[in-house]
Amino acid sequence: MAIRINNINLGLDDELEVLEKKVCKRLNVSNGNINKISIIKRSIDARKKNDIKFNYSVDVFCEKEKKILSKIHDKDIKLEEVKEIETIKSGTQKLNFRPVVVGFGPAGIFAALTLARQGYKPIVYERGEDVDKRTETVEKFWSTGELNLESNVQFGEGGAGTFSDGKLTTRIKDHRCAFVLDELIKAGAPLEIKYESKAHVGTDLLKGVVKNIREEIKNLGGEVNFNSKLERITYENGKLKSIIVNGKEISCEALVLAIGHSSRDTYEMLYKEKVSMDAKAFAIGVRIEHPQELINISQYGESHDHPKLHAADYRLTYQSERLGRGIYSFCMCPGGVVVAAASEEGRLVSNGMSYHARDLKNANSALVVTVSPEDFEGNSPLRGMEFQRYYENLAFKLGGGKYKAPVQLVGDFMKDRVSSKLGQVVPSYTAGYEFKELKKCLPDYVVEALKEGIVNFDKKIKGYAREDAVLTGIETRTSAPVRLNRNEKLESINVCGLYPTGEGAGFAGGIISAAVDGIKVAEHIIQKFYVL
Incomplete structure (x- = not known):
């Protein structure tokens, strides 16, 4: 048990020792009565630009917690039970074959790790390359336009998040979230991800973290196979029988399917095999780039260059009553770059990426509009996927091939004209760009919603609609188009x-929620089966 104290404020120039003094004052105890203080959360309170604060939540470990609390009447102070991952009791059904994990992104990694630690020795099959070779392949794609269909920004060790920002924020409330963060820290992620309210690792550090977890899985008796693609599953009487990987049939009775949101050929195979699935809503749009300094000044005011304040981010939402659609920022990358993220030939996709330092000139974010199954043609559960493909193909053609992206300045986008020259903001897209009208690769209602959203967001961040902000097409992979x-x-x-x-x-969105879902699936396998 611990005493949880919320809403402890420190000034930008306060040292961490001030936190302990404030804890003692709030609890009316001396520091000698405290065994340990753990920072649970730290966020920036920038509502008053002339008085920016760090807001802390902490757990205080001490003797006689209940006695201390009995003398305090403060809604921000309470007794907190510290939950930990419990060892799962094995089930009663014999597992005749080692469990298989397909996909080695966050869900697959943490499913495999959970199984390995319980002695189940999972076999992992990942269609892409290990993270080092994958990085070389991706960088070659960015420089030459030569796309590897099996190993790219979407596929390979670490999943799509490896070439993103490594964001660790989540809205789910699950004690496993803390476990995931602890494991990432053990594997080399910085300690602050445990408590920063908008934690991230950065693509540069995340690669080493992923490799370290892979090695633990192998040391526990698991196998991790790269360049190994799931081609088919077989089942009889509603029960899984085998899988085919690289043309080889493998007996299997427990398969963790952690394929990521872009494994379209796998979706097609599952649909052909009549695995139950439905189309689901997602969002599409563009990437928008501003000077990072603009965002810093907007969020932090005169303190924007304070050494304790890192590159600022934002999260914007708007509901258009006229259009009946939501418009929102997504996967905002402070001090980052826009990357070519295609995984199919002739189809163009953009994404955002930041390194751990987040120290590049541009801020970028997806600016997207909600779309639902009612917007897609036909009645196939894969119709959302085909919707994505159609507009990605338009964007590819519009960019002129070689995965160059169509780009338009915000001022020109709002006035329906092709851009002719850049302003202060230089597009960071990694595979080159061409000035084009983005309305030619997006649905009309998405274009209208984006325009309406940009006007609204300019009221929240002054300069958001600046003429020379850059829009890069197109963003389509906000979430899976299918739910299994x-x-x-x-x-x-x-x-x-x-x-x-x-x-x-279709059951997670982001690194943490995907990892937690992988753990939960592994726990169900453990609860069902036992191994000798």
Whole structure:
């Protein structure tokens, strides 16, 4: 048990020792009565630009917590039970074959790690390369336009988040989130991810973290196989029988399917095999770039260059009553770059990426509009995927090939004209660009919603609609276009032994929630099966 204290404020120039003094004052005890103070959360309170504060939540470990609390009447102070991951008791059904994990992004990594630690020796198959070779392949794609369909920004060790910002924020409330953060720290992530309210690792550090977890899985008896693509599953009487990987059939009765949101050929295979699935809503749009200094000044005012304040971010939402659609920023990358993120030939996708330092000139974010199955043609559960493909193909053609992106300045976008020259903001897109009208690669209603959203967001961040802000097409991979339906035991509702998990299954959004979903799936496998 610990005493949780919320809303402890420190000034920008306060040293951390001030935190301990404030804790003692709030609890009316001396520091000798305190065994340990753990920072649970730290956020920036910038509502008053002339008085920016760090806001802390802490857990205080001490003797006689209840006695201390009995003398305090403060809604921000309470007794907190510190929850930990419990060892899962193995089930009663014998597991005749080692469990298989397909995909080695966050969901697959943490499913495999959980299984390995319980002695289940999972076998991982990842269609892409290990993170070092994958990095070389991706950088070659950015410089030459030569796309590897199996190993790219979407596929390979670490998943799509490896070439992003490594964001560790999540809205889910689950004690496993803390476990995931602890494991990332053990594997080399910086300690502050445990408590920063908008924590991130950065693509540069995340690669080393992923490799370290992979090695632990292997040391525990697991296998991790790269360049290994799932081609088919087989099942009889609603029960998983085998999988085919690189042309080889492998007996399997417990399959963690952690394929990510861009494994379209796998979705098609599952649909052909009649695995239950539905189309789901997602969002599409563009990437928008501003000078990072503009965002810093908007968020922090005169303190924007204070050494304790890092590159500022933002999160913006707007609901258009006229259009009946939501417009919002997504995957905002302070001090980052816009990257070419295609995974299919002839289809163009953009994404955002930051390194740990977040010290580059531009801030970028997806600016996207909600779309739903009612917007997609036909009635196939894959119709959202085909919707993505259609507009990605338009964007590819509009950019002129070689995965160059169509780019338009905000001022020209708002006035429906092709841009002719840049202003202060230089596009950072990694595979080159051409000035084009973005309305030619987006649905009309998305274009209208983006315009309406930009006007609204300019009221919240002065300069958001500046004429020379850069729009890069197109962003389509905000989340999976498909949900693989599963039951309360997290198995496919019509294929026993198939465990769809993570973002690709439609049950997570981001690194932490995907990792947690992978853990939960692994726990269900452990609760069902035992191994000798």
